[in-house]
Amino acid sequence: MSREATTVKMLLVMPDATIHRLTLGSFRMSFREAPLTLTTLAALVPPELDMDITVVDESVDVIPHAKPFDLVGISCLTGTAPRAYAIADRFRREGVTVVLGGIHVSLRPEEAAAHADAIVIGFAERAWPQLLRDFRLGCLQPTYQQEAVPLANLPDPRRDLQRRFGYTMPQTVFATRGCHQRCSFCAVPAVPFGWHTRPVGDVIDEIRRLPRKRFAFNDVNLVSDREYAMELFTALTPLRRKWGGLAPVALADDAELLDAMCRSGCQYVLLGFESVRQSSLGQIQKSFNRAHDYSRAMQAFHERGMVVQGCFIFGMDDDGKGVFAETVAAIRDLRIDIPRFAIYTPYPGTQAFATLSDQNRILHEQWEHYDTQHVVFQPAQMSPAELLQGFHWAYRKTFTGRSLIQRTLSSPHPVISLLGNTAYRLYIRRLCAGGPSRHAGGSTR
Numbered sequence: 001m002s003r004e005a006t007t008v009k010m011l012l013v014m015p016d017a018t019i020h021r022l023t024l025g026s027f028r029m030s031f032r033e034a035p036l037t038l039t040t041l042a043a044l045v046p047p048e049l050d051m052d053i054t055v056v057d058e059s060v061d062v063i064p065h066a067k068p069f070d071l072v073g074i075s076c077l078t079g080t081a082p083r084a085y086a087i088a089d090r091f092r093r094e095g096v097t098v099v100l101g102g103i104h105v106s107l108r109p110e111e112a113a114a115h116a117d118a119i120v121i122g123f124a125e126r127a128w129p130q131l132l133r134d135f136r137l138g139c140l141q142p143t144y145q146q147e148a149v150p151l152a153n154l155p156d157p158r159r160d161l162q163r164r165f166g167y168t169m170p171q172t173v174f175a176t177r178g179c180h181q182r183c184s185f186c187a188v189p190a191v192p193f194g195w196h197t198r199p200v201g202d203v204i205d206e207i208r209r210l211p212r213k214r215f216a217f218n219d220v221n222l223v224s225d226r227e228y229a230m231e232l233f234t235a236l237t238p239l240r241r242k243w244g245g246l247a248p249v250a251l252a253d254d255a256e257l258l259d260a261m262c263r264s265g266c267q268y269v270l271l272g273f274e275s276v277r278q279s280s281l282g283q284i285q286k287s288f289n290r291a292h293d294y295s296r297a298m299q300a301f302h303e304r305g306m307v308v309q310g311c312f313i314f315g316m317d318d319d320g321k322g323v324f325a326e327t328v329a330a331i332r333d334l335r336i337d338i339p340r341f342a343i344y345t346p347y348p349g350t351q352a353f354a355t356l357s358d359q360n361r362i363l364h365e366q367w368e369h370y371d372t373q374h375v376v377f378q379p380a381q382m383s384p385a386e387l388l389q390g391f392h393w394a395y396r397k398t399f400t401g402r403s404l405i406q407r408t409l410s411s412p413h414p415v416i417s418l419l420g421n422t423a424y425r426l427y428i429r430r431l432c433a434g435g436p437s438r439h440a441g442g443s444t445r
Helices: 037-043 081-093 103-107 109-113 127-137 200-209 226-239 249-253 255-263 278-283 291-303 323-334 351-358 384-398 401-410 414-434
Strands: 008-014 021-024 027-033 051-057 071-075 097-101 118-122 143-146 167-169 214-217 242-247 266-274 307-314 338-343
Touching: 008 037, 027 414, 037 051, 037 071, 071 081, 081 097, 081 109, 097 127, 103 109, 103 118, 109 118, 118 127, 127 143, 167 214, 200 226, 226 255, 249 255, 249 266, 249 291, 255 291, 266 291, 278 291, 291 307, 291 323, 307 323, 307 384, 307 414, 323 384, 338 384, 338 414, 384 414, 401 414
Parallel strands: 008 051, 008 071, 027 167, 071 097, 097 118, 118 143, 214 242, 242 266, 266 307, 307 338
Antiparallel strands: 021 027
8 A cells, every 4th residue: 555545653752851850650740841842743744644643752751662653753952862863773773764853953963864864954834744745755855944934823732642741831832932142052042043933813822722721931032022022911911821931030120021921920930040150141141141130130020929940050161169059048048939050061053062162171972961960061160070069069958858948938929839849859869869970971072
């Protein structure tokens, strides 16, 4: 029977990032919001192609290798690239056609192409349906590339295919892509596809169709375009939904926009403070953060009833060994509701990677360690092991039982704060279990 006349069995996979999840026997729950990548790819499948779709996010699911598939699509980040390649190689040995996509593929296309029958670079709204049609016709091309694309009239993600009870926040929506800032460590500007917005009406219609009241925006910077953000928040307000998302610390300077955000139902924001040292902020091209204004910014968000998850990075060139205790003390004084730490990570394609490569300070390109939990470069003022030990110490010191209770009781929404802090306390046990040798780097290139 010809391929055109049969149902194609397709598997869509997001490889396991191995962090931020709860595992109890066979039960897995991710501490993050449901990712949109796989459910969006499933929604973009042209209905006339007759495809039976299985979605597997390895963070919460297991790949059903016993089930036969005709086509496997894998989306990977830099930290999950080796796992993605291993999955791809196994299916290809079995004669299955494999497609690779995701931000790492866009950053390292030649590397990814060695493990796939086809790769997708950039966005998928047009490239992915064309790839599937070509596959059906037996004329699959090795590379599909898409950059600018209008984001109007997109289908709703196939949330019915994601694991039920797999995520603490199962309903995720996006309104924008990209960011106008150029932070040196961020992979978003490393893929130069620009800034894009969905029509506000489309976003609101999708939110209306969500079966539950609470959702999250997964946008990197939802307020990067102020006029768009104001229109979105104004349209969202009558829906009386509750939501969370990412925002810049500098939003605290814009009382009008912050009030509109509050009225629209925002209860939770993730803020990238990154450092308590202004010199370090300058090094990563994030001088628009003003460390001396952090207290005032926190007050602005708390006055509007918003829980703040504050993110901090260790390992910039101005970071000596004192930065860990300095940051832990600042978190206490600022009354950050849910603290989060990361190790400075120079992702390929970023300015950080280029600078450290020129200085011969990249320790290796073992991509599985490029996850902000390992040290993959030589710090300026300490050893890789000292950076890792300080990172672990900061987490343990910040998430003592007493600290957790104090943050929860002082939070604008104690339940949200308790869930977030408890999730990180569980995560820390696994993070620190491997010891320095597991996380402090590896062999040099």
